[in-house]
Amino acid sequence: MTLPDRSTLSRREYARSLVAVGGATALSACLDASSDENGEENNVPSGTDDLDSLPARQYAWNEFAPRDDNGNVQPPAHHVLLPLALTERATANGEPTADAREVTESALRTLERAYEWSTDGLLFTLGYTPAYFERFDEDLPEVVDLPEPEALTSREDPSFDEFDALLHLASNHPEVVLEVEEGLFGDQEEPERNGVVLESDLTEVFERVDENRRTGFVGDGLPVEHTDVAGVPDAVPEDAPFFMGFRSGFDRTQASEDHVTIDSGPFADGTTQHVSSMDIQLEVWFEQENHYQRVSKMFSPEHAAEDLVGDVGEELGADSGLSDERIEATAADARQEGVVGHAQKAARGREDGDPPLLRRDFNTIDGDRPGLHFVSLQHEIEDFVRVREAMTGADLDVASANNGILHYIFVNRRGNYLLPPRELRALPAANPDA
């Protein structure tokens, strides 16, 4: 792949495009760019040799991320999803070998020594598909709900993640996610970070499924830097963290890490992850609808009528302004207002008022089109399915175009994963207790 032309891009845009390209050359260009910027080697805090000090949950990210003035977690800005397929030599009789486990664990520990466990360093999870677990004679414990992914609406025809595992790398530093990927899977000289050489034999265990590699970014002001991409209109608001122009991930609309945790059995301190990848039609959203219509469709008609949101959601603070009344009004709004909001609708999937999903989604321009990689953690995949059904709103008496944001999203892929506890993250058996 050719590198992006630096002269025409801002530094952040350049760095983002390097993450999308990946590879050793992109990494070295990215490192050059970041040292130019700071006039010195870019500092990334180093990790620890005391690996027991790290959290038991792979997805324990929140307390290692900053929060905004309203208390909302600020997610890491740059993301790579690396799809992985087990190599033949990593298995014996179909099951992973002890050697393969050791190599995997050792590679991950190397990362933890090189980088601080934080958004400023590196956060990562390694999850496994139902297809991976099928190789074992035993079933997953009953407490783990991990079905094969399936189409969740009548209008979608997605492909499925049927490889074995997914490594989600995230950092505020684009060069970190790049050099980690390069260290694990590159075929050139291993990068070095904070005195740790990022060498690994992980390629003995996993092959990267290149065609399903995914990248992205999230944060105030990042989407607007991509208006050079076809399909990303100039109208994307300056401060918006997401392409559709509004904030998301409000503290009170997110499940806590505790809430999504599997609390018993060998996978206690694990969770399930759903990853769906979708195109987003932004030109129609921004150029054919006005702000009032967008607010009606993203939040609720009442949010629009009462002007509760502000330009990009800055008026909403730490929640999405969804009172029980507004959630319960969804069906009535469909008939009386002719439009319902995405947030209002999806909130019907809450149980006892608690949001069931911990969203860690991010924007993408993979394939040179705007989109979203929707990464969601929940206790059971069933929780996700329930929220998605509520969000689809097939029960609502409303035109499809006014049914939240359904008119604008086009799901291409779905995958389900188990994120085992850190202790079992390296090629776990389906039932480690058996």
Next chain:
Amino acid sequence: MQDFTPTTDETEIDRRTFVAQTGAATGVLALAGCFSGDDEEDEDDPDAENGDENGAGEDYGDGRPTIEVEDPPNAVYLPTHREAMRMLDPVEAGDIMLGPMLSYPHDFWTIAGTGEDAVERESPNSGRGVHMMFTLWDQQTGTVLPVDDGVQIRVYDGDEQVGSPVSPWSMISQEMGFHFGDNVTLPEDGTYTVEVTIPPVSVRKTGDLVGRLDERVSATFEFEYDDEFRHEVIGGVQYLDEAEWGDRGALEPMDHGDHGEHGGHDGHDDHDHEDEHDDGHDHGDHDGHEQDHGDEHDHNGHDDHAHVPYSALPQVEEYDGTILATADDESGADGVPTDHDSLPRSDDAAILAALFEDGSADAERLSDDGDGDVTAGQYLLVSPRTPYNRVPLADAALSVTVERGDDTIAGPDAVLAETLDSEYGIHYGLVVNDAQIEAGDSVTVTIDSPPQVARHQGYDTAFLEMPPVEFTVPEQ
């Protein structure tokens, strides 16, 4: 193609004038320069600037054709021009036929809700591309499918996908009736392939549609985007006499099969255009017309253009039930509407209400949506449609209250379920099986929210603030 773009002597003059103005400037810049109705946008439109650089964008000046209608009535009105379009051969998508139609990117209005803020005018900021439209209909029954369940289109240039996928709007236009459409930007001239996927039709279905159209289906078609196309769709535009712009009335449907039935704009302000329309349908040929459109035959590869059904609902007399009388008796004998023009209006939507008696074939058919759990009874059918052209007004929410003196017979505000029937088309209906509606009962139809369909010019100011309509059940 003669009945496809009917002309009159009057509009012929306008059209020639228009062609003379734009003749030198085909293509993108003519589109950008001529058809964007928004002057402000034109000024920072890069395509318009390119036009100037080429020395071709400067002819438009003050005489530039416009789609602006000053102060249109809050009713259906005549737009400034008739659109021209290229019709492609219909393609099959399972049980569904899809008739693609292409024009230049143009203005339309989206609607998401009920108030003024909920309506937005889309003005394409790039003239490069097409207004892509298609009508969907069931092959078996010929029923046009006027419902939005999330149709998707993806445009390809060879193997390469162009832009993001699009969910086209469900839309109504005077000439096209109900269709799906959107402005689609194209990067350059070329041959494009369009993949359309149609999800299951989820609206309540009756008659020959029960248990059908339940699969997601798809179809593809190709089109050429080039100078010839642009010339055809621009050159074919016909301007109405400016004095008519904004007059109450509607353009006649394109390519509709029932010329004789159209017309009858009685009781409306403008009788001139009524005459003109009636004449227009019968016009055999126009020399200019032949010249301009002769080349279309080559694209389609046959002499007759593909027939795409127009979504007109049946005439009043075709409903084999009791047509409810309007409460304020202005229309027809005994207050019972006898034809389309005597139907009561709500924000200019004509509202037909019919009652089918228990045991009648219609009531049985309309009560049975295949679920098998509804006891047949009387069936109350409410069918809002556009004045003049009888285009169905889909994706509204309607409810009904039936009263006899102080007693409520049905309701209050019983939901009328949007239903697609193989005979009576899209309507809103209620099975009445726990009461009996009788002569003399009052029937109040409330429009909870207006039809949430995008609108071409002339439909943008009607069917928005729709007051309830009161009917009474007449003596048999």
